[in-house]
Amino acid sequence: MSTVGPMLRQWRERRRISQLDLAITAEISTRHLSFVETGRARPSQDMVLRLAEHLDVPLREQNRLLLAAGYAPAFRESALGExxxxxxxxxxxxxxxxxxxxxxxxxxxxxxxxxxxxxxxxxxxxxxxxxxxxxxxxxxxxxxxxxxxxxxxxxxxxxxxxxxxxxxxxxxxxxxxxxxxxxxxxxxxxxxxxxxxxxxxxxxxxxxxxxxxxxxxxxxxxxxxxxxxxxxxxxxxxxxxxxxxxxxxxxxxxxxxxxxxxxxxxxxxxxx
CATH class of the missing domain: 3.30.450.180 (Beta-Lactamase)
Structure with missing residues (x-):
């Protein structure tokens, strides 16, 4: 079972943003956001990144959200000497x-x-x-x-x-x-x-x-x-x-x- 929904909810609560406010800024319905957070709906890769962007989630944590949703990380992590x-x-x-x-x-x-x-x-x-x-x-x-x-x-x-x-x-x-x-x-x-x-x-x-x-x-x-x-x-x-x-x-x-x-x-x- 995907754990991305609860993780997104934790980030939203950490940012002290309501479901309604996040839904408005991310241009999705509150109902769909609720379904994503409770695990009733699986978000697309684009949706994960869109919500993470509006929640100001660091790139490292955005990769973890994507993995939790079943997708490959979107941001590489290079050694500084590369x-x-x-x-x-x-x-x-x-x-x-x-x-x-x-x-x-x-x-x-x-x-x-x-x-x-x-x-x-x-x-x-x-x-x-x-x-x-x-x-x-x-x-x-x-x-x-x-x-x-x-x-x-x-x-x-x-x-x-x-x-x-x-x-x-x-x-x-x-x-x-x-x-x-x-x-x-x-x-x-x-x-x-x-x-x-x-x-x-x-x-x-x-x-x-x-x-x-x-x-x-x-x-x-x-x-x-x-x-x-x-x-x-x-x-x-x-x-x-x-x-x-x-x-x-x-x-x-x-x-x-x-x-x-x-x-x-x-x-x-x-x-x-």
């Missing part, structure tokens, strides 16, 4: 290199480090060696006391920001691996009390980091690939850090000018 994704790798490295001397990194769906520029060495300096052994998980590296968290000057609000981001991902994707990661990292020891201005500019949550005797402040943006048709590509995220104040910008530019590049002078690929 020749077909050379254009993706090149684009990522152009973005990373072009962002120097400021830090930028790429993660997969489970926050495992895929690639990074030399500026990231400033963020990871002093972290426990085991946290830097591939595959590097960026959330563990960021939140463990012997990782980046030990140098963060606003650990409470930065931790809350990262956990909130991960929690929203779990709610959006229903990914069991992300749920396990959330359960792990939220049990890490609570950070010490905040020091200085704990709320930054009031526009965004900054990463306030100690580097030697200097306090640096960053904000970040996250970019993804538009209209992906490959599961791997759809799950890549590029996080780019920018100076949140003039002191940080000048400090990083001075370091880069003095040493050519921050870190080891090369863009590093963590996993392929």
């Amino acid at each position: 020749p077909e994704l050379a254009v993706v790798r090149d684009a990522v490295r152009q973005v990373l290199a072009g962002h120097e001397p400021y830090p930028a990194l790429v993660v997969d769906r489970c926050w495992n480090l895929v690639d990074a520029n030399s500026g990231v060495a400033l963020l990871t300096e002093g972290a426990a060696p085991d946290l830097l052994e591939p595959p590097v998980n960026v959330l563990r590296l960021a939140l463990r006391p012997d990782g980046v968290a030990g140098r963060v000057l606003n650990p409470g609000e930065w931790r809350a920001e990262l956990l909130g981001r991960l929690r929203r991902q779990v709610e959006t994707t229903a990914d069991p691996e992300l749920a396990e990661l959330l359960a792990e990292v939220r049990d890490y020891p609570s950070p010490p009390a905040e020091t200085g201005n704990a709320h930054g500019s009031g526009i965004f949550v900054p990463l306030r980091l100690r580097h030697g005797d200097t306090e640096l402040s960053f904000f970040s943006t996250i970019a993804t690939f538009g209209a992906p048709l490959d599961v791997t590509v759809s799950e890549l995220a590029i996080e780019s850090f920018y100076p949140a104040d003039a002191v940080t910008g000048e400090y990083l530019r001075r370091l880069a000018s003095a040493g050519g590049r921050i870190g080891d002078g090369a863009t590093t690929t963590a996993t392929t």
